[in-house]
Amino acid sequence: MNAIPLKVEAPVALLAELTHRCPMRCLYCSNPLELERSASELDTATWIDVIDQAAQIGVLQIHFSGGEPTVRKDLTQLVEASTRAGLYSNLITSAVLLDKDRIKELADAGLSHAQISFQDVDERGEVIGGLPGAHKKKLEAAALLLESGIALTSNAIVTRHNIDRVQEMLDMAVALGARRVEVANVQYYGWALKNRAALIPTPEQMDRCTQVVAAAREKLKGILVIDYVIPDYYAKHPKSCMGGWAKRFLNVTPSGRVVPCHAAESIVGLNFQTVKEARLADIWYNSDAFTRYRGTAWMPEPCASCDRKEIDWGGCRCQAMALVGDAGQADPACELSPFHDRVRAMAEAEARDGVDEFHYRQFQ
Amino acid sequence: MAERLIVREDMVLGFPRHITFRHDDARDRWVILAPERLLLPDDTAVAILQRLDGSRAVAHIVDLLAEEFNAPRQDIAADVVAMLQDLADKGMVTP
Numbered sequence: 001m002n003a004i005p006l007k008v009e010a011p012v013a014l015l016a017e018l019t020h021r022c023p024m025r026c027l028y029c030s031n032p033l034e035l036e037r038s039a040s041e042l043d044t045a046t047w048i049d050v051i052d053q054a055a056q057i058g059v060l061q062i063h064f065s066g067g068e069p070t071v072r073k074d075l076t077q078l079v080e081a082s083t084r085a086g087l088y089s090n091l092i093t094s095a096v097l098l099d100k101d102r103i104k105e106l107a108d109a110g111l112s113h114a115q116i117s118f119q120d121v122d123e124r125g126e127v128i129g130g131l132p133g134a135h136k137k138k139l140e141a142a143a144l145l146l147e148s149g150i151a152l153t154s155n156a157i158v159t160r161h162n163i164d165r166v167q168e169m170l171d172m173a174v175a176l177g178a179r180r181v182e183v184a185n186v187q188y189y190g191w192a193l194k195n196r197a198a199l200i201p202t203p204e205q206m207d208r209c210t211q212v213v214a215a216a217r218e219k220l221k222g223i224l225v226i227d228y229v230i231p232d233y234y235a236k237h238p239k240s241c242m243g244g245w246a247k248r249f250l251n252v253t254p255s256g257r258v259v260p261c262h263a264a265e266s267i268v269g270l271n272f273q274t275v276k277e278a279r280l281a282d283i284w285y286n287s288d289a290f291t292r293y294r295g296t297a298w299m300p301e302p303c304a305s306c307d308r309k310e311i312d313w314g315g316c317r318c319q320a321m322a323l324v325g326d327a328g329q330a331d332p333a334c335e336l337s338p339f340h341d342r343v344r345a346m347a348e349a350e351a352r353d354g355v356d357e358f359h360y361r362q363f364q
Numbered sequence: 365m366a367e368r369l370i371v372r373e374d375m376v377l378g379f380p381r382h383i384t385f386r387h388d389d390a391r392d393r394w395v396i397l398a399p400e401r402l403l404l405p406d407d408t409a410v411a412i413l414q415r416l417d418g419s420r421a422v423a424h425i426v427d428l429l430a431e432e433f434n435a436p437r438q439d440i441a442a443d444v445v446a447m448l449q450d451l452a453d454k455g456m457v458t459p
Contacts, residue, residue, distance in 0.1 A: 010390055012402055058390035060397055088384050088397040113382040113399045151382030151455075153399050174366070179455040180399055222368030222453040227400070 008285055008294065010058030014087075015065055015251040015262060016047070018075065022068035024094045025130025025360040026119070028157060028199060029191040031067065032265055035363050040255040044074040046275060048081040050252055053280040055085035059250075065092040065262075067254065076105045083110030090115060092155075095141035096134050103141070107148040114145050115153040115182075120161075121168045128161060128199075130360045139176070146177045154178040158185045158209065160201035160351060166212050173224060180225040183213055188231065189263040191361045193322055197350040198358055205351075206234050233347040237308065238315025238331035245293040245317055250284060258283045260290055263318035267327040293317050298328060302336040369459070371449045373426065373441065377457045378418030385413050398456055412444055416457065422448065 020035040042050070051062065062082045069075055070093055082089040091106065091114040106114075116138055119125025123135050145152050154173035158166060166183060173181040185206075188196045201209070213228045220226065232239050242249045246260045256274040259265060265272065271288045284290055292298065296309050303314045314320075315331020323332045324339050332339035371377070379385055384397040385405075394410045396403035405413060411433075415425045426444050430437040451457045 058388075060388060060395060060402065086386070090399060112384065112397075115399065149381055151380060151399070177366075182400075223366050225454055 009247060011054070011250045011284055012059060012248045013061040013063065013250075014051075014054045014059045015063045015249060016050070016069075016078070017065050017067065017251060017253050017262065018047070018069045018072045018078070019254050020067040020363075021071045022066055022094065022361070023071075023096055023131055024068065024134065025362060026117075026157075027128050027130070027191060027195040027358055027360065028159065028186040029361040030187065030189045030262055031361065032190050032263070033194065033364070035067075035361075036254045037363065041072075042252075042254065042256045042275070044077055046256065047074070047078050050256075050275050050280065051078065051081045051085055051087065053275075054250075055087055057281045057284065059087065061088045061090065063090045063092055068094050068097060070095075070097045070102065076102075076109045079106055079109040079111050088112045093117075094129070094131075094134065094138070095145075096131065096137040098141040098144065100144055103144050103148050103150070107150055111150055113151050113153065115155050116142055116145075117155045117157055118169065118172070119157050121165055121172050125157075125162065127358075128157070128159060142176045142178070151180075152176065152178045153180040153182060155182045155184055158183060158201070159199040160205060160354070161199070163201045163205045163209050166209050167216070170212075170216050170220070170224065170226070174220065178224065180227070182227045182229065183209070184227075184229045185209075185231045187229070188233070189266070189318055189322070191359065194359050196347075197353070198356050200231060200233070200347055200351045202351040203234050203348060206230060231347070232315075232319075232331075232333035233344055235333055236335045238312050238319075238333040240312045241316035241319070241331070244295075244313035246284070246290040247294065247313070250280070250290075258287075258289075260293075261318065264289065266318050267321045270327075293327070300329060302334070303330050306336065369452045371422065371445050371452055373423040373445065374421055375459055376419060376421050377416060377448060377452070377459060379416070379456070380458045383456045385416075396456065398454070403456075408443065409447055412447055416448075 019041055020031055021038055079089050089112045095116040119128040126132055126134055156169040186192050186199050217226050242261045251259045251262050256276055257272045259272055273283050273287055299314055303309050315333055317327040319331050320329045321327040323343050330337045332343040388395045394405055415428055426441045430440045448457055
């Protein structure tokens with residue numbers, strides 16, 4: 001044996017999916033199709049223990065997500081626990097349930113930052129989010145958050161329905177007072193994958209969007225930080241998904257399952273443990289789910305001999321699972337994948353056909 | 365609309381609420397925590413940021429560093445202003 005022992009780094013971020021409950025019904029939701037019910041959710045004490053364990057093993061940032069994390073009555077307590085543990089806390093929210101009192105509570109608890117999703121520049125986005133009246137509530141919550149001193153990222157969700165208004169979405173973020181915006185083309189997992197044909201933009205729309213973003217970055221330097229995520233079906237190289245499997249991130253689902261990313265449960269044959277069965281450290285360093293695709297030893301060709309293998313780490317395991325049927329293959333978003341051309345052609349055809357058949361997120 | 369902050373030596377800068385500069389004990393290094401970002405400042409940046417306390421002017425930080433590292437003030441000033449401008453452009457330091 002001449003294998004070099006893999007030096008496993010401690011995780012830097014925890015995605016805490018507190019609940020799958022949500023008043024929105026977004027077509028692009030990345031949650032699994034089989035949503036976890038409220039009866040199976042972890043209780044407050046268990047979440048606080050998870051937060052403490054995470055900080056002890058080296059986690060620096062916690063992202064409260066869901067579903068809609070503000071559905072949980074104990075969110076403030078969990079933010080307080082994160083602050084006590086020295087974690088940087090980020091709230092990923094639709095904002096439709098936030099009011100002035102709740103925001104003050106969260107600010108007092110030490111919330112570092114909030115990120116609000118916007119489906120468009122006005123009510124037109126509500127067909128995507130599935131909740132009438134949502135846009136106005138989001139605008140109100142954004143103003144209240146800023147008033148309370150919590151910095152704001154506007155998460156501009158991009159589909160073919162609004163991609164031609166990306167400039168207006170950037171203008172809206174500036175007008176709101178956000179200092180950062182994510183121009184987030186939908187990533188096709190979970191409900192988004194089910195709705196891909198109804199959401200994916202054409203390559204021509206993508207090219208125009210990329211030009212708009214590039215120009216805005218110049219013009220808004222020092223005013224608005226713009227992060228840009230493209231749908232990687234149209235990329236040459238796959239995204240460095242999660243910065244590498246089980247390299248930086250871990251995710252705890254509402255029922256306490258510990259997974260390397262929010263879509264990992266879609267991978268057939270991986271065994272997941274819960275925080276009730278094992279300590280986070282043990283799961284991170286030793287479990288089947290975390291060790292299976294960590295590093296580069298698992299890689300087949302074209303990844304194994306690729307000089308980018310420690311840049312993009314083979315792309316996304318869940319995307320390989322969804323599109324190729326095998327999580328152990330190269331992500332077909334990569335142009336070196338034998339499946340790349342087929343996947344791209346499929347995406348282009350779906351975008352061109354433009355069939356708006358919507359499957360709203362719901363409990364089965 | 366907000367305007368770009370241009371860093372000058374007479375300014376007093378600090379970290380806004382959503383930016384945390386702290387020591388990462390688990391890895392024995394300094395980090396800047398920001399929305400969806402983890403920055404690893406180099407030794408020079410750490411020396412500057414440790415003196416950025418929200419009450420000292422940039423010029424004062426330059427003086428301290430020039431004395432401590434026994435280096436020409438002019439060189440230090442250029443480095444400090446450039447680094448802070450870079451962080452200001454990312455919204456990571458504010459008046």
